[in-house]
Amino acid sequence: MPGRRREYDEEDVRVRPGRSSRPRTRTRPLHEDAVEGFVIAVDRGRYTCVLDVGTPQEQPEAVTAMRARELGRKSVVVGDRVSLVGDTSGAPGALARIVRIAERTSVLRRTADDDETTAEGRLERVVVANAEQLVIVSALADPPPRTGFIDRCLVAAYDAGIEPLLCLTKADLAPPDAVLDYYRELDLRHVLCRPDSDLTEVRAALAQRVSVLVGHSGVGKSTLVNRLVPAALRAVGVVSAIGRGRHTSTSAVALRLPHVVRTRDDPGWIVDTPGVRSFGLAHVSADSLLHGFPDLVEGTLACPPNCEHTPAEAECALDAWVTAGNADERRLASYRRLLASRSGDESPEVRRDRELGMP
Known part of the structure; x- marks a missing residue:
């Protein structure tokens, strides 16, 4: 009847769930149809890859790709082996997605x-x-x-x-x-x-x-x-x-x-790679620095425990090792400069020489 007020019950009410209450899952697609590729260039969020297809004589197919959101914060760099889905034709305007990054060998x-x-x-x-x-x-x-x-x-x-x-x-x-x-x-x-x-x-x-x-x-x-x-x-x-x-x-x-x-x-x-004026080694441990100086390793065997091999270490055996003619004194000086650059103890003059790569 006109003017009659309608009564509602619970079946007439639709409750739209909030965004935060939507169910989530950690399940990720398997992408079983993904093809393998090799990243050859990176430019502003776009990755140029070549597909692992064909014989070595053939020119590899270049594919432009973007990183899938499911990779999270994982970075993609030149040399990475990746799995691609989407448009991998390499045609102008085509865009594939990188969905997996293979474990790096180095x-x-x-x-x-x-x-x-x-x-x-x-x-x-x-x-x-x-x-x-x-x-x-x-x-x-x-x-x-x-x-x-x-x-x-x-x-x-x-x-x-x-x-x-x-x-x-x-x-x-x-x-x-x-x-x-x-x-x-x-x-x-x-x-x-x-x-x-x-x-x-x-x-x-x-x-x-x-x-x-x-x-x-x-x-x-x-x-x-x-x-x-x-x-x-x-x-x-x-x-x-x-x-x-x-x-x-x-x-x-x-x-x-x-x-x-x-x-x-x-x-x-x-x-x-781009030309560089210095090659920082702060990510390399002090012990690992010796890997680049195998001619000094044997000399450290006579050092006291926990020797830091710096000029301040009075009992460091490296000075005697060099004096005895077992290694070039320039090599020891270079090793100690690397130690100083890692700890931030280098002087402005030494830092200048480091940037120039001086011996």
Whole structure:
């Protein structure tokens, strides 16, 4: 009847649950249809991957992907082996999703420079994952070799379980004797590069491996990459009047080496990294620093327990070990500079030399 008031009961009332009361589950999809890929570049939240399909002679298919939310805070870096779902066609505008990251066999890290320090401390950066070889590129002249930087890279390589390879460029300008003599006790593998060399020895050292190249700006790293992979077209810079190179590579990228002869063997991958002025080691423990100085290890056996091996340790046996001619005093000085840089006890002069990679 008109004007009659309607009465409601509980069946007429619909209660919409709040967002916080929705049931949750930790169950994640299995993504059994996911395809395997290899991350070759990272740029502002987009990841360029190649699919693990085809024979080594074929050009790998490039796929652009984003990270799935279910990965949480897990970072994805160049060298990661990942699982992809979605549009993996590689067509323009196609976007896949990275849903899994395989366990890493190695992680090469460096601690960020002092100007990148936050309230929580120095930032730790992952340079590359799953690398098998660290190629330390150093010029023999223009700029001169900086053994302090090489020492840091060696420590980082040994700490990450990666085999080091010293690549000495501009061998037409200066002989390698002084540098090789400095590392004579390490049995460090090395290759020499000249502008007219055919790079046969370098290619043989890189074949069937994932190698990451690091070096100061201006040492000829990008020039070497362009010779190894002509299609890379990495920018090439010049050396300034004070001996510092200009940064030419701006981001890490993995490049597949071309086949010199027709073979089914994988020619390998190289990861070109931006030129750096320092290679921080704050993430490496004091004990692990010795991994980069095997010529000093035996000398520490005579040290007292808990010896920190610093100049302040009156009973440190390393000084006597060097005085007896068992190791180069420059090696001990470099090791102690690394210890000081980890603890923040270095002077401004030492910090300047560290940034320049001086011996």
